[in-house]
Amino acid sequence: MLSVRNLVHRYGDTVAVDGVSLDVADGECVLVAGANGSGKTTLVRHFNGLLEPDEGDVLVNGTPVEDDLVAARASVGMVFQNPRDGFVGATVGADVAFGPENLGLSRDEVDARVEEALDAVELGGRGDERVADLSGGEQERVAIAAALAMRPDHLVLDEPFTGLDWPARQSVLDRLRALSERGTSLVVVTHDLRDVWELADSVVAMRDGEVALRGTPDEVLDGLPGVGVRPP
Numbered sequence: 001m002l003s004v005r006n007l008v009h010r011y012g013d014t015v016a017v018d019g020v021s022l023d024v025a026d027g028e029c030v031l032v033a034g035a036n037g038s039g040k041t042t043l044v045r046h047f048n049g050l051l052e053p054d055e056g057d058v059l060v061n062g063t064p065v066e067d068d069l070v071a072a073r074a075s076v077g078m079v080f081q082n083p084r085d086g087f088v089g090a091t092v093g094a095d096v097a098f099g100p101e102n103l104g105l106s107r108d109e110v111d112a113r114v115e116e117a118l119d120a121v122e123l124g125g126r127g128d129e130r131v132a133d134l135s136g137g138e139q140e141r142v143a144i145a146a147a148l149a150m151r152p153d154h155l156v157l158d159e160p161f162t163g164l165d166w167p168a169r170q171s172v173l174d175r176l177r178a179l180s181e182r183g184t185s186l187v188v189v190t191h192d193l194r195d196v197w198e199l200a201d202s203v204v205a206m207r208d209g210e211v212a213l214r215g216t217p218d219e220v221l222d223g224l225p226g227v228g229v230r231p232p
């Protein structure tokens with residue numbers, strides 16, 4: 001369970017997140033929508049302690065993130081927009097192994113996790129390929145695999161479809177659907193609700209740092225244009 005309580009985040013005079021409270025239940029798939037600058041990225045960066053609250057709390061499985069950053073990062077995986085900037089290994093396998101290696105796991109356990117994570121994104125057997133040689137969609141899937149190798153309970157994806165063509169988008173969506181069916185909670189930040197809409201259990205629409213709408217996809221649908229979000 002991810003819980004956000006009265007979260008405020010400021011950058012200087014800009015209040016990027018302005019008193020947000022939100023729960024993400026285990027296994028839930030939540031879409032976070034909102035116009036540019038509405039605070040989506042800032043909000044989700046708090047979920048594993050990449051940012052510190054100016055006010056309020058973020059709890060992962062009941063523990064404040066800042067009390068146990070290691071546990072929060074093991075429990076909440078993050079996949080960012082433009083994963084190209086975030087790869088740490090030259091090959092697919094090395095990149096996906098990096099996180100588990102840093103957990104101090106045995107070589108066998110690391111290898112098992114890498115294999116499982118690559119299989120989950122349908123890149124099994126491609127561990128020796130160079131990340132730089134892959135397509136954008138394949139790189140996105142490597143980034144997802146790197147997060148999955150940590151066996152997170154929650155996976156947060158910030159604009160995972162940016163720059164992907166339709167087949168790559170479908171491929172990533174298929175992976176997300178499979179993860180969701182296996183019980184991983186998903187938080188997907190996106191301003192493009194097409195396709196991903198049918199995966200969602202609930203939708204959060206942000207406006208000016210606040211949660212403007214929160215409900216099931218059916219409940220929020222009619223309100224989306226009013227908060228600057230194009231309906232799916």
Ligand SMILES: Nc1ncnc2c1ncn2[C@@H]1O[C@H](COP(=O)(O)OP(=O)(O)OP(=O)(O)O)[C@@H](O)[C@H]1O
Nearest residue numbers: 011014016034035036037038039040041042043191
């Ligand atoms: N590093 C930063 N320094 C200063 N201001 C920032 C920083 N990051 C974000 N902001 C400001 O905080 C507000 C929220 O930004 P944020 O990136 O969280 O919104 P977003 O909804 O994710 O936007 P987008 O859809 O454009 O990615 C905006 O006004 C933005 O200009």
